[in-house]
Amino acid sequence: MNIFQHRRNKSAPFLLLFYCCTLIYFTFAASYSFGQSTLEIDDFNAAYLQYGETKNSEPEIAREAARRAYELGKELFGARSERSAMLAINYATLIADESASQSFLDEAVEIYQTVFGFGSEAMIDPLMRLGRTLNDQEKEVLARQYYRRALQLAETHLGPDSSKVGSIEIELGAISLRVGELTEAWESIQEAKIILSKYTDAGSQSGLTRIELLAGEYFLARNEYQNAIEPLLNSLAKFERYPGSNVAVRNRIALINAYENSGQQDLATIQCVAIGETRRVSENENLRPVYRARSEELNIHGIAGGVQIEFLVDKEGFVRNPRLVSSLTNSALGRNLLDLIQKFRFAPRFIDGTVVDSPNQTYTFD
Template identity: 30%
Template sequence: MKFRFRLRRQIFATTLGLTLISVSSLPVSASEFSDSYSAYLQAVTDNDDEQARKLAEQTYRLGQAKFDKGSINLANLAFNYAGELADIAEQHVQANNLYLEVLASYRVEFGNEAIELIDPLVGAAQTSSSAKKAKAFFYEALELTEEADNKLVHADMLEATFDHLNRTDQYNRTVRDFMFEAHDIYKDELPEGALKRVTSAFTVASINFVEKKNTEETILLLEEVVKQFSVLDYNHPYELRAHAYLVDLYEREGESSKSTQHCIAIGSMRPWLGDQEQVPLYRHSPNYPKSYARKGKEGWVQLSFTIDESGFVTDPKIIDSKGGSRFETESLKVIQKWRYAPKFVNGKSVAAPSTVQLDYTMAKSR
C-alpha cells in the first residue's frame, strides 16, 4: 500500500504525490539529469512501475553527482527511489536505508516536529526488518498527524499503524484500539457509503468476531458492510467475508432464519463448478464420546447428505466409518447443525449433494 503517497496528497498537495526537485541550482547544460527526472515523472504518470523504478534509481545516481550529500534535493530523490523500491519485499533493506537517509536530511532541514517527516517515517516503518523499530517510527508519525489539524490524515495513520503492527509481535491492546479510533473518525468525517468508512467497519467487526466480543455491535457493523457493498456491480472480498461472519454469529445466537439469507447470498456470489465440493460456512464441532476418549479410541466417519436451497443439511447418511457406532451417532447429530452456501444454477439456489469426513483423534502427549 503506497500510504506515503496518500498522505502527501492530503497534506502537501504535491502533483502525483512525488517530491519535486528544484533544478534552478543546476547549470542549463545538465540536460541528462533533467531528461532523466522528466522521464521518471512520465513513467509514474503512465503507471509503468518497472520503468519508474529504473528511472528513479538513475535520477538518484545522477543527483549524487550534482547535489551535496545531505542536501534536500538529494533527499527528495532518495525519497522517490525508496518509494519505488518499497513495494518489492526483496528490496526493503535498500528502501529502508534510503528512507533513513531522507529522514536525517529532513530533520536538519525542517526540524523534528515538521509534518514533512511523516512520509519518510511511514516508509521507514513499512520497510523495517524490525517490528520494534517500525513501531517507533509509526508512533512518531502518529504524534505528528495528531498535531496536523487533519482528522482524516490522523485516521489514515492510525489504520496504517494497526495494519502493519497487527501482524507482528508488537501487536497489543493499544495498537488494536488504533483501528477502533480510526473507524470513529471515519464515521464522523465521511459519508455513510464512503469506502474507507465501510472497510474500517469490516476490520473493527473482524476484531470483535475473533475476540468473540460485542456480538450485537459486530452484527450491526457487518450488516452495514453488506448493505453498502451490495450496491456495487462486482463482489468485493469483504462482502463475502461479512456474509460468512454473519452466518456464524447468527448461528451462535440460535437465529438460523437470519443466517439463511447470508448463506444464500454467499452461494450466489461463488463461482460454483458442477463438480466442486461445497464449503461449510458454519461448523459445530462434534463431541468426542467420553467412553471412547477414556480408552484412547480413535476413528472417522464419512457422511453423505443434501444441502438444500437455504444452506441447511438434510438427509444425512453414513457412507463408511471406523472406530465404533458412537462416532456415527455423534456425526449424524452434529452435521445437521452445519450451514452451507447453497449451490446456484441459472441464478437460483438449488439442493445439491455433498460429502464430508469427520475425524476423531486424540491429542498426542509429548
C-alpha cells in the first residue's frame, strides 16, 4: 500500500521530500511541531524509498526497509495517525509468518477505528483496502478475515442487499476459488450476482462481468469445461474492449482451457491468436504456454535441471517438431514428454502486425 508515488531522480533528492509532503499530507510545520529534525525526515524517506523499490523483487530487503519506515513513521506522524496504519500494513504484508504479521494488522485496524470510529460505516472501505492488499500478497486467510469484517459492517449500515455487500461477496468468492474452496466460492458468487443484478450503475455492472469470469473459472476448477464456456464468453464480450489488459488475457486463457478440454481446438486457436496479437513479444524472446496439457503418469522428479525440449511454435500457436535437448536414459519418458508438449498451446508471435512462426522455442519440464 503506497503512501506516495515517486520517480527515480538521483540528481534531485529533494523531490522525494516534495512527494512526501504533497501526497501524504506531511509538512515541515507538522514535523517541527513534533520536534523532528531534517535528518529524521531524510531517514524515513530513504527507508520508504528502499521499500518501494524492492518490495516486488527483494522481499528480505524490502521487509527490513518497511520495518524502519514503520518505526520512523510512527515518530514522525504519531502512533495514532492513519499514515502510521498504512506503514504498519506495508510491513505486515511482507512478514511471511501470518501469525507474526497479525499484531501489526490489528494495530492498523485499531488506528482506523480511532480515526473513523469503532464499528462505523467509514470503517468499511479501510477494511476492504486491507483485505485487497493482503489478497494481492497471497495472504488469503488474513484477507478473508478483513473482508468478512467489512461485510458485517456493510450489512449493518447499508443493508444486506446493498451494492457494497455484493462487491465484498465477489472478493470473498474470488479468494475461496483461489484456495480451492469451491462450495464457498459458488455461494459467494451467486449471492453477489443476486444482489448486483438489482443495480444499474457502472460499478455494479462491472461487478456482474467479473462474476461471469469467476463462474467460468469455477466450472474449470470442477472440470466442467462445457459449462465454463458461456460465462467466459459473456465476460469476454465486455473485457475485449480492453484487448491488451491482464483481465482480458486471463479471460482468453480460461477459454482456451475450456475449448482444449472439450475438443474444440479451432475455437481455442482464435483465442491464442487474439492474445498474440495484443502481446508485444520481441523476436528473440522465448514464448510461454497459454495452455499446459496435464499428465498424471509422468514422473520427472529427481532429474537434475528438469527435461528441456526445443520446438517451433506455428502461426496458430501449435507446437511443431519437438526434440529433446536434455539427455535421458528413460526413452519411454522422453517419448511421453514429446507427445505431451505437442498438446500445449501458445500465443503466436506477431512482428510488425504479421503473425509468424517462432522456431527454437524451449520449455523445461521440472
